[in-house]
Amino acid sequence: MSSPAETAALEQQGGGPPRSGHGWRVVAALAVTQTIGYGVLYYAFSVFLAPMARDLHATNAQIAAALTLSVLIAALCAPLVGRLLDARGGRVLMTAGSVLGAAAVLAWSRVETLPQLYAAFALVGVACSLVLYEAAFAVIVSLYAGNERGRANGLLALTIVAGFASSIFLPLTGLLVDRYGWRTALVILALVYGTAAIPLHALVLRRRARTASTQASAEAQERAAIVKAATRRRPFWLLVIAFTANGGAVATVAVLLITYLVHLGHPPVLAATLAGLLGVLSVTGRLITTGLQTRLPAALIAAAIFALQGVAVLLLPLVGRSVAGAIGAVLLFGLGFGIASITLPHLLVGRYGTTAYASLAGRIAIFSVADKALAPLGAVALAQAVGYGWVMGAVAAACGIAAFALLAYHRLGFRQASNQEGLS
Numbered sequence: 001m002s003s004p005a006e007t008a009a010l011e012q013q014g015g016g017p018p019r020s021g022h023g024w025r026v027v028a029a030l031a032v033t034q035t036i037g038y039g040v041l042y043y044a045f046s047v048f049l050a051p052m053a054r055d056l057h058a059t060n061a062q063i064a065a066a067l068t069l070s071v072l073i074a075a076l077c078a079p080l081v082g083r084l085l086d087a088r089g090g091r092v093l094m095t096a097g098s099v100l101g102a103a104a105v106l107a108w109s110r111v112e113t114l115p116q117l118y119a120a121f122a123l124v125g126v127a128c129s130l131v132l133y134e135a136a137f138a139v140i141v142s143l144y145a146g147n148e149r150g151r152a153n154g155l156l157a158l159t160i161v162a163g164f165a166s167s168i169f170l171p172l173t174g175l176l177v178d179r180y181g182w183r184t185a186l187v188i189l190a191l192v193y194g195t196a197a198i199p200l201h202a203l204v205l206r207r208r209a210r211t212a213s214t215q216a217s218a219e220a221q222e223r224a225a226i227v228k229a230a231t232r233r234r235p236f237w238l239l240v241i242a243f244t245a246n247g248g249a250v251a252t253v254a255v256l257l258i259t260y261l262v263h264l265g266h267p268p269v270l271a272a273t274l275a276g277l278l279g280v281l282s283v284t285g286r287l288i289t290t291g292l293q294t295r296l297p298a299a300l301i302a303a304a305i306f307a308l309q310g311v312a313v314l315l316l317p318l319v320g321r322s323v324a325g326a327i328g329a330v331l332l333f334g335l336g337f338g339i340a341s342i343t344l345p346h347l348l349v350g351r352y353g354t355t356a357y358a359s360l361a362g363r364i365a366i367f368s369v370a371d372k373a374l375a376p377l378g379a380v381a382l383a384q385a386v387g388y389g390w391v392m393g394a395v396a397a398a399c400g401i402a403a404f405a406l407l408a409y410h411r412l413g414f415r416q417a418s419n420q421e422g423l424s
Helices: 004-012 020-043 045-055 060-088 091-109 114-131 133-143 148-162 165-180 182-203 213-231 234-263 268-292 298-319 323-334 339-352 357-386 388-423
Strands: none
Touching: 020 045, 020 091, 020 114, 020 133, 020 148, 020 165, 020 182, 045 060, 045 165, 045 182, 060 091, 060 114, 060 133, 060 213, 060 357, 091 114, 091 133, 091 182, 114 133, 133 148, 133 339, 133 357, 148 268, 148 339, 165 182, 165 268, 213 234, 213 339, 213 357, 234 268, 234 298, 234 323, 234 339, 234 357, 234 388, 268 298, 268 323, 268 339, 298 323, 298 339, 298 388, 339 357, 357 388
């Protein structure tokens, strides 16, 4: 049975799930803005690192700290942004975020000192919280309230397209930097992002229908009650543990894989090629996961894949010195490289509905996104202190924790369903 807020959301969409034409226009628009957004606001940074360090007379670590700062700020903003998305929808927030993102990249192009760089990336972090996956997922979940298949297909399509952001923008940014220099390249990327994202968010996303103050107050109270009840019970915190642990593990491998493969004796070109497979494999993993979710519980599917990732990183120090062994371990780990992004919305909506989805996702993001920023820094320090073998062991442990947390989450849900059947 739909909650009042869910019913209101459906009424805003014409009395039911969105017409397929409009729904897919929104998904297509968000796929474009997510691809360009991740490419410009996140992935392109690695190309700018060396020339910025040279021109700003700073070390690579000092420059890289700017990206870490932006990710941490995005994590801190996530709970507030989630509440605003639930209350007001995505049109105004994502449009404002697009404007801020384009302005922040333009400001980035003009920095002359480290403090100015950090200030620009603080703005980038706020913009990321407003326009990237968490916000886009909230829009799709609300759009397809009551239409599970449409939601799953929309999220899958969005993440498949956006999964190619690095493949598109890393070489594109490299060409721009090589031809025009890093400052002009940033101006071009800012214009590309602003020209695409601002009108798509402003014109394609629907305006949230106005509601009477009493209805808006009732919806706000219902959302607050759902969030309060969820955060006081074990299932929510099991999700926090699972997706925080997995997020840190995936981020660590993404950052250190090339360095570790070179450490194992592989040529840099081969190491970079194998690391590049992770993006392609994330698409494969998402397709497999979405297909299996029609037959098996999503928590069990994700738990199994997280466990396989743990096995893969444990095997890497043992078999990774051979080309075949390295390929096998990377393939096994890469299948789970992107499944968290489509599994978490499924689990949250399945247990708590769509009314407070963005608020709950924002509560989880403050932990998981922060861990994605901090875990690689800790892994580098650990590798320098005791070696990469211990890092791989820590990553495997994180994957195991994520898998066990999802198994526990599934068992709680199964037990609750059994108890309800016994009472009926």
